[in-house]
Amino acid sequence: VNSTSLGVSPSYEILIFLSGNICHQPRNTTGKELNVYYSFNKSILEDPHSGTLASFQNGYMEALAIRPLQDTGNSTRYSNLYLVIEATDTSESNEEQTDLSDEYWSYKISVSQNDLVFQWDLRPWLEIVDTDYNSALLVTGNVSTNSKTSSNYSIYDTSLYDIYVYSYDYFDYFDHELSHSLCAIKNGPYLVSSVENTTQVVGNSSLEIQKSITIRGGSVKEQFYITGLNSSTTYVTYLTKKVSKSSNSTADTGGVLFSKTTFTTMENDSCSLIFDMDFCDGVAYSVPTSGLVDRANKTLIAQMYDDIASSLYANFSKALQIIPCDTESDAAYSPLRTCGDCAAAYKNWLCAVSIPRCTTARTDYYIFRSKSDNRNDYLNSQVKPISNYYEILPCIDMCYSMVRDCPADFGFSCPNQKGSNLLYLSYNTYDDDLGFDTCNYVGNSNDLSILDDD
Numbered sequence: 001v002n003s004t005s006l007g008v009s010p011s012y013e014i015l016i017f018l019s020g021n022i023c024h025q026p027r028n029t030t031g032k033e034l035n036v037y038y039s040f041n042k043s044i045l046e047d048p049h050s051g052t053l054a055s056f057q058n059g060y061m062e063a064l065a066i067r068p069l070q071d072t073g074n075s076t077r078y079s080n081l082y083l084v085i086e087a088t089d090t091s092e093s094n095e096e097q098t099d100l101s102d103e104y105w106s107y108k109i110s111v112s113q114n115d116l117v118f119q120w121d122l123r124p125w126l127e128i129v130d131t132d133y134n135s136a137l138l139v140t141g142n143v144s145t146n147s148k149t150s151s152n153y154s155i156y157d158t159s160l161y162d163i164y165v166y167s168y169d170y171f172d173y174f175d176h177e178l179s180h181s182l183c184a185i186k187n188g189p190y191l192v193s194s195v196e197n198t199t200q201v202v203g204n205s206s207l208e209i210q211k212s213i214t215i216r217g218g219s220v221k222e223q224f225y226i227t228g229l230n231s232s233t234t235y236v237t238y239l240t241k242k243v244s245k246s247s248n249s250t251a252d253t254g255g256v257l258f259s260k261t262t263f264t265t266m267e268n269d270s271c272s273l274i275f276d277m278d279f280c281d282g283v284a285y286s287v288p289t290s291g292l293v294d295r296a297n298k299t300l301i302a303q304m305y306d307d308i309a310s311s312l313y314a315n316f317s318k319a320l321q322i323i324p325c326d327t328e329s330d331a332a333y334s335p336l337r338t339c340g341d342c343a344a345a346y347k348n349w350l351c352a353v354s355i356p357r358c359t360t361a362r363t364d365y366y367i368f369r370s371k372s373d374n375r376n377d378y379l380n381s382q383v384k385p386i387s388n389y390y391e392i393l394p395c396i397d398m399c400y401s402m403v404r405d406c407p408a409d410f411g412f413s414c415p416n417q418k419g420s421n422l423l424y425l426s427y428n429t430y431d432d433d434l435g436f437d438t439c440n441y442v443g444n445s446n447d448l449s450i451l452d453d454d
Helices: 180-188 298-319 337-355 377-382 398-403
Strands: 013-023 032-039 051-055 060-066 082-089 106-112 120-123 126-130 135-140 161-167 201-202 204-216 221-227 234-241 245-246 254-257 261-264 270-274 284-288 357-359 368-369 388-394
Touching: 013 032, 013 120, 013 180, 032 060, 051 060, 060 120, 082 106, 106 180, 120 180, 126 261, 126 270, 126 284, 135 234, 135 270, 161 204, 180 234, 180 254, 204 377, 270 298, 270 357, 298 337, 298 377, 337 398
Parallel strands: 120 254, 284 357
Antiparallel strands: 013 060, 013 106, 032 051, 032 082, 126 135, 135 221, 161 234, 201 204, 204 221, 234 254, 234 261, 270 284, 357 388, 368 388
16 A cells, blocks of 8 residues: 555545456356455455455446554554455355356456546447448547546547447347446457557458547537448447546556447438538538439538538628627627627528438438438439438427527528427427437537427
């Protein structure tokens, strides 16, 4: 025990964090356990059960050892923490537990005076932004909430998070026994991981994961773009996160394991996933695949849509310049909103209505679109979708935001939500109780409201 560096401990006691993962265990573990005993008394080496027990649950173990107060006359007492790892069989009918040390167990144990080196989080902390027929876009939760005062890493460090993608055949592979083990997930039969940062060939497909930082939807997130996937296929994904090693670095050992999440690719190439565009930087979803460019080149498809939206914005931008924005408060069009607010709201609305969100899924919330009869005429002539598709309509919230944030001189208005079906011809409302996006939202997601249809 390091008495000169107390870590997170108060001055009158020293806290020692124990954590561990089971990486591999015997095939049949019925009644079998791997236990950790710890004590500041060396007698534990002769009688392990005299120590404090810390059991593994779902492949994960954690405990907190508190060093007793030192005797004034013996400063070296309790200066060492002793651990004993023991495999036992609790299924025996007698009270004696049978030693199973001849069976193959693989585990990692960490002892730290600063924090738990191995951690587990109940949240998935991973959002499926969208998929198409052979790719998927995933992002972490908002990492900008980890301020520098409470964290010792940069929120712009792409090495902080990683993902491991498994075939759906392994959906319950780790359940009940190793589902909380970071070590088991890292060493399991995954298809591709963002750690290697290389292309991995699986069957006839070349799987690759590109990592980046994105500022979209009002927050900073780490982004994972997975390519080379099979169509109409469900995958299982685990997110991991590194933990702190010092005031300015992260450790390669240990980390946080989050709960698994799944995503499913679309059934055909009617839709193509685009994101990170210059003008419509808030767009990150699948759009109708164009028949005018190479359908495999999604960068060209994204550029085509972005150019359309940018050109449509030009006239509005000129009109906004004649509005008295930077003037006295009593002459401004609003005491609460600025022209910057109006420009952002109009841009988000324009990108959403001019770049339709495409899917091959069918629900009552989505509208069927013929490839020759799209939402807007310019899509028919300038994009020419290759197939029929279903459109996830824009959220009505964006229209309301535009009316709220812009001067009345523009005459913006939105369909009435009550007493008319006109709304649902062009927009839809957001419902987070369903397992899919009921509408498409571009902009700061904090402004998205759940609307009542009644």
